[in-house]
Structure formats: structure tokens, C-alpha cells
Amino acid sequence: MKGVELAIGDLNGVLKGLLEKEVVDCLIIPHSVGNNIAYMLVTDPDKIGGEGIFAPSFSVNAAGLVKGWTIKSKVGLVAKPCEIRAAIELVKLNQIDKESALLISVDCPGAFENQVYADHRDEIGEWIDSAKIEELKSKGVELREACKICSNRLADVGDIAVVRREGEKVVVAALTPMGESALNALGMELEDKDIERKDEKAKIADAAKKNEESLPKIGSIEALEEFLRDCIVCKNCRDVCPVCYCKECFFDQPLGNPVSGDMLNLGVIRGAIGLPTNQLFYHLTRVYHVSATCVGCGACADACPKEIPLTRFYPVITKKVQEMFEYVPGKDVEEPIPFTTYEEEELEDRLR
Amino acid sequence: MVEEAKGEFEPKIIGFTCNWCTYASADLAGTSRKKYPPNTRIIRLMCSGRLDPMFVLRALLNGADGVFIGGCHPGECHYIKGNFYARRRIAAIRTILKELGMANRVRSEWISASEGDKFASVMKEMAAQIKEMGPNPLRGKVL
Numbered sequence: 001m002k003g004v005e006l007a008i009g010d011l012n013g014v015l016k017g018l019l020e021k022e023v024v025d026c027l028i029i030p031h032s033v034g035n036n037i038a039y040m041l042v043t044d045p046d047k048i049g050g051e052g053i054f055a056p057s058f059s060v061n062a063a064g065l066v067k068g069w070t071i072k073s074k075v076g077l078v079a080k081p082c083e084i085r086a087a088i089e090l091v092k093l094n095q096i097d098k099e100s101a102l103l104i105s106v107d108c109p110g111a112f113e114n115q116v117y118a119d120h121r122d123e124i125g126e127w128i129d130s131a132k133i134e135e136l137k138s139k140g141v142e143l144r145e146a147c148k149i150c151s152n153r154l155a156d157v158g159d160i161a162v163v164r165r166e167g168e169k170v171v172v173a174a175l176t177p178m179g180e181s182a183l184n185a186l187g188m189e190l191e192d193k194d195i196e197r198k199d200e201k202a203k204i205a206d207a208a209k210k211n212e213e214s215l216p217k218i219g220s221i222e223a224l225e226e227f228l229r230d231c232i233v234c235k236n237c238r239d240v241c242p243v244c245y246c247k248e249c250f251f252d253q254p255l256g257n258p259v260s261g262d263m264l265n266l267g268v269i270r271g272a273i274g275l276p277t278n279q280l281f282y283h284l285t286r287v288y289h290v291s292a293t294c295v296g297c298g299a300c301a302d303a304c305p306k307e308i309p310l311t312r313f314y315p316v317i318t319k320k321v322q323e324m325f326e327y328v329p330g331k332d333v334e335e336p337i338p339f340t341t342y343e344e345e346e347l348e349d350r351l352r
Numbered sequence: 353m354v355e356e357a358k359g360e361f362e363p364k365i366i367g368f369t370c371n372w373c374t375y376a377s378a379d380l381a382g383t384s385r386k387k388y389p390p391n392t393r394i395i396r397l398m399c400s401g402r403l404d405p406m407f408v409l410r411a412l413l414n415g416a417d418g419v420f421i422g423g424c425h426p427g428e429c430h431y432i433k434g435n436f437y438a439r440r441r442i443a444a445i446r447t448i449l450k451e452l453g454m455a456n457r458v459r460s461e462w463i464s465a466s467e468g469d470k471f472a473s474v475m476k477e478m479a480a481q482i483k484e485m486g487p488n489p490l491r492g493k494v495l
């Protein structure tokens with residue numbers, strides 16, 4: 001990879017440079033809001049304070065914020081790897097015009113829920129290492145479940161990767177021609193940088209696997225019914241999901257969201273129906289719809305007002321489908337989504 | 353609902369069959385008086401590629417004990433690639449249902465218009481298997 005090593009403090013200059021040199025028309029980046037971190041869209045370089053890019057706090061999956069970005073003006077998205085992976089899936093789904101998006105992934109140590117981060121910001125700060133994660137864990141302050149089972153948290157996707165190095169240093173590396181010309185436009189001298197980090201990735205994947213195995217299993221349709229018992233079908237989990245992108249959701253239409261007469265009709269057919277309607281049908285449909293593209297970000301779990309731990313359902317189940325297709329969402333923008341392609345001889349052992 | 357003893361209940365199977373092959377094979381089985389159990393209610397699709405996995409979910413959630421999907425043999429789809437896409441969708445929905453212990457209630461087969469025998473034997477086999485499994489655990493639930 002071609003890249004450049006910088007002091008962390010110089011990252012701000014890079015971000016500002018992207019706007020000043022008109023590499024992008026705007027940036028969507030994390031910034032501080034009171035005691036917490038949220039995203040902002042910024043066009044004025046002077047508004048970039050720089051804090052929060054690595055902060056281990058998860059608010060929304062930022063790919064969802066650029067869903068539908070098919071205009072010619074260019075956006076630069078600075079976000080965690082799971083968010084950039086979701087953005088890459090959206091490119092494949094024609095929901096983002098790749099020519100109009102410069103995707104910049106930053107290393108993620110694993111994140112805390114927004115509220116948890118706010119409550120412990122003094123202790124956590126702008127970055128957290130594994131020793132500190134363990135220390136906080138012993139006090140009952142834990143990473144999000146999705147982050148504990150994530151094995152892809154090191155920056156290696158998008159056009160540019162921002163990699164943490166010992167001693168408050170970062171490497172900014174170009175992963176694509178678009179990324180390289182962006183860095184060139186900033187007048188950076190690029191040299192070969194190794195940001196592969198195979199061993200570290202293997203270790204992370206190992207820990208993630210163990211954590212996933214220790215999650216309570218759903219295991220049966222009755223268990224799923226119980227798991228979703230408190231769901232009020234508010235569809236927040238759909239709305240925050242970066243890869244749930246249908247413009248007209250079935251569950252907003254009369255069959256999926258029946259009201260009055262339609263609801264009564266269903267009741268007449270079935271004798272009795274649970275309300276709000278279609279709890280199980282909604283989630284089973286959604287899990288199928290995101291089965292190839294779910295990046296396991298856990299945004300759905302964070303957004304659930306009933307605190308249903310949806311990470312135990314969506315990422316866990318969809319992973320089985322992704323393994324079957326040997327597909328890692330967001331890994332490669334050129335690789336087609338499994339449902340849009342086929343091989344003439346395949347999967348016969350999965351049909352009966 | 354009264355628990356029906358395993359093996360004694362009559363399963364309800366919803367079959368989604370392609371107009372050009374499996375639906376015709378069912379016809380052929382009928383006209384040539386092949387015997388098979390009457391558990392399957394058939395819904396005709398123009399192609400297995402029309403099978404939205406939501407159909408499968410809806411059938412199961414409405415209490416069907418089994419779902420059968422029939423299409424043309426790979427390479428023989430009337431619309432060239434419909435069953436190739438269908439195969440991926442079916443494999444995916446079955447993978448999800450497997451995690452929930454429901455995959456063995458969903459079966460698909462490629463049966464051409466001339467394979468009335470195959471249709472009858474698949475129906476027989478599937479009815480027996482599902483009888484053995486017992487009723488859909490969602491049957492009778494307020495969902």
C-alpha cells in the first residue's frame with residue numbers, strides 16, 4: 001500500500017486539506033457534541049475540530065447517512081470499518097454513486113454504546129486499548145455486543161485507511177486509485193507502507209469467535225418468538241440499518257402493516273392475530289433481506305427502544321448465509337452480491 | 353389446540369410450482385392416475401424465479417406444516433436463469449430456517465413436465481417425512 005506516516009495531531013490538516021483542495025465537496029465525520037460523539041456534514045474547513053474520529057462511541061451506522069447519495073457532488077465519509085463496508089454494499093446496490101464518494105475507514109478498537117461512552121468519556125477518552133477495555137469490563141462497562149463479535153475492526157476497506165501506530169502516530173494509506181489521487185492532491189509524499197497486520201487480525205478474529213460462541217443462542221422458532229416477544233414493530237431497526245434500503249417497505253403497506261378493515265380481515269382468516277401485527281414475519285423477512293449484506297454493525301440493537309439484543313439475531317444468522325456464499329459484505333466493491341449472480345452448478349445439497 | 357400425536361396428523365403442505373414443468377408434472381401425475389397423498393395445496397407460479405422467500409415464510413407463519421417448491425431442471429428454465437436465482441434464494445432462506453429448526457419443512461425439487469412419477473413420489477415422501485416430524489410448532493399460535 002502507498003501511504004504516509006503522520007503524528008495523530010496532523011490528521012486534522014489532512015481532513016481540512018480534502019476540503020481546501022476541493023478533493024471533496026463535503027465531509028461526513030464524527031465530532032464532539034457535549035459529552036459525546038455524533039456525525040456532522042461539514043463544508044467549511046474551519047469547522048473541523050478533529051476530535052472524535054477514533055472515539056469508541058457508536059451512534060448510527062454512517063453509511064445510512066449517505067444512502068441515496070447519487071448526486072455529482074462528492075462526499076468524503078470518515079467512519080469505522082463496519083460503516084465503510086456497509087457503504088460499499090450500498091454502492092453495489094446502486095444506492096451510492098461510487099464516483100461521488102471517497103470512503104475513508106479508520107481503525108476501531110471496538111465501541112461503546114453512545115450513552116455508555118458519554119457516561120465514561122473521561123475514563124475512555126479518544127481511543128482505548130485492550131488493557132483499558134478489560135479494566136472497564138471488570139467495572140461492568142462493556143463494549144457493544146456487536147463489537148465483541150466483530151472480526152473486521154482494523155481499517156482495510158474503502159479508498160483510504162487510517163491506521164493507528166505506536167507512539168501517537170497514524171498511517172494514512174491509499175487503497176484505491178481514487179484514494180491515491182486524493183492523497184496526491186494534498187501534496188503528500190507517498191511511500192510503501194505495510195498495513196496488512198495479519199497476526200493482529202487473526203487474534204481479533206479468534207477472540208470474536210469465542211465471544212460469539214458465548215452469546216445465548218436463539219436456536220428454534222419458538223425461541224425466536226420468545227426473543228421478539230416485546231417487539232412493538234416500530235421498525236427502528238429497519239430505519240437505522242444501513243443495508244435495509246427498500247424505498248417502499250412491504251411492512252409499511254396494507255398487507256404488511258394492515259390497519260382497520262385489513263387487520264380485521266387477517267383476524268377473521270386466522271381466528272386471532274398478535275398485535276402490533278406481523279412481529280415474526282417482519283423480522284424473518286428482514287433477516288432474509290439483509291442476509292448477504294449485513295455488516296454486523298449492531299446499529300439495529302442500539303436503536304431498539306425495547307432493548308432487544310438484536311445482535312444475537314441479525315449478524316449471527318446472516319453470517320451463516322454469508323459463509324454459504326463465501327461472501328464478506330463490503331470487502332470488495334467489485335464482487336457482486338450473491339443474489340445478483342449464480343453458478344450453473346451449485347448448492348444442490350442445500351435445497352432439501 | 354389439542355396436541356395431535358406424531359404420525360397421526362395430516363400435514364398441510366403448500367406447493368409452489370413452475371407453470372412449465374412441475375405444475376405440468378402434477379397434472380400428468382393426475383391424468384395418469386399416479387397415487388399420492390392429497391396433502392399438498394398447489395400454487396402455480398410462472399417460474400420458480402417468481403418464488404419470493406417471503407411466500408415460504410408466510411406459509412409457515414400461517415401454520416403450513418411444509419412448503420414444497422418445484423421448478424424446471426437447472427439449465428431448462430423457460431426464462432433461462434429463473435431457477436438459478438431461485439436456487440440461491442431457496443438455499444439462503446433454508447439456511448436461515450435451519451438455524452431455527454425449520455429447514456426440513458422446506459424442500460425443493462427440479463421436476464420436468466414429463467416426470468409425473470417423480471412428482472408423485474416426492475409428494476409421498478414429503479408427506480411421510482413431515483408426518484414423522486409432527487405439526488408445525490407455529491400452528492395455532494397467535495402470531
Ligand code: SF4
Nearest residue numbers: 241294295297298300
Ligand atoms: S441488520 Fe443490524 S447489524 Fe446487520 S447491518 Fe443492519 S443494523 Fe447492522
Ligand code: SF4
Nearest residue numbers: 231232234235237304
Ligand atoms: S427496533 Fe426493536 S421494537 Fe422496534 S421493530 Fe426493531 S426489534 Fe421491534
Ligand code: FES
Nearest residue numbers: 370399424429430
Ligand atoms: S420456467 Fe420453470 S423454473 Fe423457470
